[in-house]
Amino acid sequence: MNEIIKVEHLSKKFGDHEVLKDINFSVKSGNVTCIIGSSGSGKSTLLRCINLLETATSGEILYKNENVLTSKKISSYRAKVGMVFQGFNLFENMNVLQNCKIGLTKVLKEDKEQAEKESLYFLEKVGMLPYINAKPRQLSGGQKQRVAIARALAMKPDVLLFDEPTSALDPQMIGEVLKVIKELAQEGFTMIIVTHEMAFARDVSNYVIYMKDGVICEEGSPEEIFNNPKREETMEFLHRFTNL
Amino acid sequence: MNTLPQDFFGRIVFIIQKYGFTLIEGAGTTLIIALIGTIVGCLIGFVVGVIQTIPISKKDNIFKRIFVRLIKIVLDIYVEVFRGTPMMVQAMFIFYGSAIMFNIRMDMWTAAYFIVSINTGAYMAETVRGGILSIPEGQTEGAMAIGMTHFQTMLYVIIPQALRNIMPQIGNNLIINIKDTCVLSSIGVVELFFVTKTVSGAYYTVFEAYSITMIIYLIMTVFFSKLLRLFEKKLNGPEDYSLSTTDTLAYTSGMLKYPDKEVHHE
Numbered sequence: 001m002n003e004i005i006k007v008e009h010l011s012k013k014f015g016d017h018e019v020l021k022d023i024n025f026s027v028k029s030g031n032v033t034c035i036i037g038s039s040g041s042g043k044s045t046l047l048r049c050i051n052l053l054e055t056a057t058s059g060e061i062l063y064k065n066e067n068v069l070t071s072k073k074i075s076s077y078r079a080k081v082g083m084v085f086q087g088f089n090l091f092e093n094m095n096v097l098q099n100c101k102i103g104l105t106k107v108l109k110e111d112k113e114q115a116e117k118e119s120l121y122f123l124e125k126v127g128m129l130p131y132i133n134a135k136p137r138q139l140s141g142g143q144k145q146r147v148a149i150a151r152a153l154a155m156k157p158d159v160l161l162f163d164e165p166t167s168a169l170d171p172q173m174i175g176e177v178l179k180v181i182k183e184l185a186q187e188g189f190t191m192i193i194v195t196h197e198m199a200f201a202r203d204v205s206n207y208v209i210y211m212k213d214g215v216i217c218e219e220g221s222p223e224e225i226f227n228n229p230k231r232e233e234t235m236e237f238l239h240r241f242t243n244l
Numbered sequence: 245m246n247t248l249p250q251d252f253f254g255r256i257v258f259i260i261q262k263y264g265f266t267l268i269e270g271a272g273t274t275l276i277i278a279l280i281g282t283i284v285g286c287l288i289g290f291v292v293g294v295i296q297t298i299p300i301s302k303k304d305n306i307f308k309r310i311f312v313r314l315i316k317i318v319l320d321i322y323v324e325v326f327r328g329t330p331m332m333v334q335a336m337f338i339f340y341g342s343a344i345m346f347n348i349r350m351d352m353w354t355a356a357y358f359i360v361s362i363n364t365g366a367y368m369a370e371t372v373r374g375g376i377l378s379i380p381e382g383q384t385e386g387a388m389a390i391g392m393t394h395f396q397t398m399l400y401v402i403i404p405q406a407l408r409n410i411m412p413q414i415g416n417n418l419i420i421n422i423k424d425t426c427v428l429s430s431i432g433v434v435e436l437f438f439v440t441k442t443v444s445g446a447y448y449t450v451f452e453a454y455s456i457t458m459i460i461y462l463i464m465t466v467f468f469s470k471l472l473r474l475f476e477k478k479l480n481g482p483e484d485y486s487l488s489t490t491d492t493l494a495y496t497s498g499m500l501k502y503p504d505k506e507v508h509h510e
Contacts, residue, residue: 053385055301079391089386093404095485102400103390117503134485148386155390 003062004029004159004190005050005081010059012045019045021214023059027159027192027207032185034201034222035194037211038237043194044086046211047163050192051083079107082152086164088144090136096123096147097132100154108155122150126180142173149180160184162193178204198241202226210234248447255452263443270439271460277428277435278421281360285421286414288361289368292319294398296369297376319369326366332427335359339431356433360425364417371413375406408479415472419465436460 003026012020020042027033035043048054050061052074060067068077090099100119104110110118123129126146136144145165152160162181166174178200185191185204195201201208201222208225210218210233218225218234229235249255260267296316300309326334339355342348350358379402387397426437436457444453 051389053388075391075393077391078389083385083389085382085385085389087382089382089389091383091386091401093401093408103392106396106400107391114503121502131485135481138485151390 002029006062008060011057012049013057019214029190030188031206032191032204033207034205035209036201041211042214043211044163047161047194051081051161079155080158082155082157082160084148084152084162084165086167088148090144090148092136096134100151103155119154122153126150141169142176145177146180160191164194255449259452266439270436274425274435277356277360277425280357281364282418282421284361285364286368288365289372292369293372296373323366323369326363331363332430335431352432356428371410375410376402378409379405411476415469418468422464
């Protein structure tokens with residue numbers, strides 16, 4: 001399988017503080033990569049660098065063998081790499097349907113009718129079809145996140161990035177959002193997921209990256225990472241979760 | 245009848261009968277200058293406020309950075325000068341001063357609209373900037389993440405929300421303008437205050453004439469403050485929404501097909 005995203009020697013500094021140090025990894029098309037690690041380990045920053053919401057200090061991010069850090073077509077790259085945020089970031093001034101439609105009509109320049117049909121399709125996929133007239137503030141967290149997923153899907157991205165999609169939700173809502181993501185994984189969507197849900201990461205991913213203090217500490221298949229971690233730090237980290 | 249009654253209400257009635265139409269005309273002038281000034285001022289404010297919030301990144305080319313910086317500096321000076329000097333002084337300076345110094349002969353009405361608009365613009369620029377900054381960063385990120393440009397993000401996501409947040413301030417500006425147009429009497433604009441001065445002088449009925457004028461100002465300001473409240477409510481949109489289907493099981497049953505083409509993922 002071809003590598004759709006390849007990160008090479010990526011580093012990111014906030015002033016003197018080096019948040020990411022020489023990160024190297026690649027994502028194969030159709031694979032689900034989960035990034036785990038404790039808070040402050042640089043997981044989210046890495047994801048935000050991939051979507052260019054943060055500017056990497058050095059290194060390369062190759063998307064289909066093109067370095068996006070020097071590319072001029074930032075907007076069209078972002079349209080191809082969808083992002084789902086911890087805080088949902090739905091447009092508060094639009095209802096559910098408009099949230100999905102706006103990217104299709106304004107960025108992809110689709111005509112309104114086609115955009116509406118596609119939006120409805122994806123909203124149904126995430127189980128939010130009955131709520132198309134609701135404003136974001138009228139929805140629960142889980143519902144908002146499902147709309148956010150539909151909004152990202154509607155753009156027909158090549159890769160979907162999830163930045164702790166369930167961290168702001170209660171256990172029941174976590175379930176409904178993870179269910180949607182699992183279905184996408186089964187359909188073969190390429191995804192990079194930053195998560196604290198270990199059981200979910202084990203079930204859904206083809207590849208797991210454990211990050212600690214801004215570096216990739218250990219990476220491998222979910223069996224390798226969760227069943228026989230080689231590094232002591234990984235064991236310690238996972239131990240805390242299984243002991244809960 | 246041309247003799248002045250001796251009691252307060254008698255005099256009020258007398259003034260209204262004799263000068264009512266003139267006063268209404270003056271109020272109309274006040275209102276139209278205030279309204280147009282506020283609307284044009286808001287447009288100026290939006291343009292300036294949006295330009296002030298254009299991000300400059302190190303990745304942009306040097307000419308673009310210098311150009312944007314330069315415009316920002318010019319706009320900063322504009323805001324500081326017009327916010328920092330009294331409107332009455334500006335009126336004298338622009339209408340009489342420029343005529344003498346630069347031989348620019350602006351007619352009185354142009355000058356009036358210009359002064360109120362440019363003043364409101366200076367205040368609104370800061371208000372709009374504040375309104376834009378008050379929208380959480382996440383909204384911008386959400387828009388950027390689906391590939392919107394800075395301009396699109398502003399137009400479709402940020403400004404509609406900022407507009408709602410600054411509506412009270414727009415209302416404030418309109419009310420201030422209704423009152424402050426009275427300084428334009430200094431350049432000879434016959435608005436409500438100018439008319440009142442004339443009316444009160446004619447029969448020396450200062451208290452009565454100004455009582456009427458106070459009430460007229462109050463009616464105008466209260467009317468517009470209530471009207472804008474209503475408009476705010478409308479901007480908030482309806483509180484409830486109806487589910488598009490009452491069948492709660494429907495949304496798990498795969499009723500919809502992806503239009504035209506298959507869902508493609510590589």
